[in-house]
Amino acid sequence: MPTTPPNSPPLRHETTAGNYFVANYPPFAFWKPEFVPQFEAALAANNVSAAPSFGQYVHIPFCRKRCHFCYFKVYTDKDSSEIRGYLDALLKELTVYANQPAVRGRKPKFVYFGGGTPSYLSPDQLRFLTDGMKRLLPWDEVEEVTFEAEPGTLTDHKLQAIRDLGVTRLSLGIEHFDDHILEINGRAHRSREIQRAYAFAREIGFPQINIDLIAGMVEETDEKWREAVAKAVALQPDSVTIYQMEVPYNTGIYQEMKATGKLVAPVADWETKRAWVDYAYREFEKVGYTVTSGTTVVRDPAKVKFIYRQGLFTGADILSIGVASFGHLNGVHYQNHHEFQPYVDAVNSGKLPVYRAYAPPADERYIREFILQLKLGSVSAEKFKAKFGTDPRDQFAQPLARLKEWGFLTNGGDRIGVTRDGLLQIDRLLHEFFKPEHNTGRYA
Ligand code: SF4
Secondary structure, three states: OOOOOOOOOOOOOOOEEEOOOOOOOOOHHHOEHHHHHHHHHHHHOOOOOOOOOEEEEEEEOEOOOOOOOOOOOOEOOOOHHHHHHHHHHHHHHHHHHHOOOOOOOOOOOEEEEEEOOHHHOOHHHHHHHHHHHHHHOOOOOOOEEEEEEOHHHOOHHHHHHHHHHOOOEEEEEEEOOOHHHHHHOOOOOOHHHHHHHHHHHHHHOOOEEEEEEEEOOOOOOHHHHHHHHHHHHHHOOOEEEEEEOOEOOOOHHHHHHHHOOOOEOOOOOHHHHHHHHHHHHHHHHHOOOEEOOOOEEEOOOOOOOOHHHHHHHOOOEEEEEOOOOEEEEOOEEEEEOOOHHHHHHHHHOOOOOEEEEEOOOHHHHHHHHHHHHHOOOEEEHHHHHHHHOOOHHHHOHHHHHHHHHOOOEEOOOOEEEEOHHHHOOHHHHHHHHOOHHHHHHOOO
């Protein structure tokens, strides 16, 4: 059972409202509309980007219904002409990028379709979108295409179409196997659809199938979690991503809390959620899986890669398109308009739909890569020194000493490694490495 060492940063035992997980650095609140000209200048620059690789992210913001824990920008009411208008907008946006000096002639190494629910689109819509994308930035050097799918949207016909587009990594948003838990948390699919979709996907032969689970959905119990883990193990997926339930302010769960004056979310406390993930990790390890981050286990790490995450964590240029999507090009972070119509209108008027941006100085790029890689459980100090010229053991001597004192670091020379207990709560520990002015949103 994971523990909280004395003197470690305070963590509310209950799950209260707010973002817990660290997805980027500096936090999005520091990205501003007034920095967009810096992004435009970076795009217009003729210098070759120093990024180690180049990939694309495409946001598909449509879902069958909104899950109560969802904090993404999703729409459940768009008809086929609005969807077609959105796909047109995506391709127009990509056309503008493809003509910019910082992008022109570059070929993606990875492509990621996220959402929302990319599998909400029909095979024809998907072909229209991906044919257009390939014409603008050819996929002949692509090594990985990830596609997020909701089991209830998949038929064998659609899965075959998805595979035929070139998808190599299918990521199934299963979240849980219990029908009551799926229903009460607002999921659109049920367990029967999971089994059917998974069997089709295996039959078709996707090179990699990932399944997502969430520990701590509303009405989760020890017994139901153990059953869910057993079912996940039985599927033998190539990788499993397990999230601990967080309750950001823009979720249905928080709206309900606000309406009823509750401060604590109706989900398990953080210790319980960590224990559930720990239990899942141990069950997967029993059958040969390897824990590869605070949220993932992998069946065969020598074969199963996640090139998109590798790129995201090591400073790759990621050309992101779509409403609310965020990316990074030629040294500048950027994020698109949050709302559907302003996004579509901006693109249709020939403009980039970028709402805010941020050009991190060198020290913040250093922090960003270090903390994101620490989420994988281990960072090579020498590799970092070779890339940035400074040894993280010197740069972060104080926060590393604190983590060590709290018992979250392993000893290991070049390897700055995190213990299992540390890995299960890594996101709150990452704030130790933030610049003080960026620590405003700490969940504690
Ligand atoms: S399927 Fe995913 S993106 Fe869609 S509403 Fe549910 S959590 Fe949000």
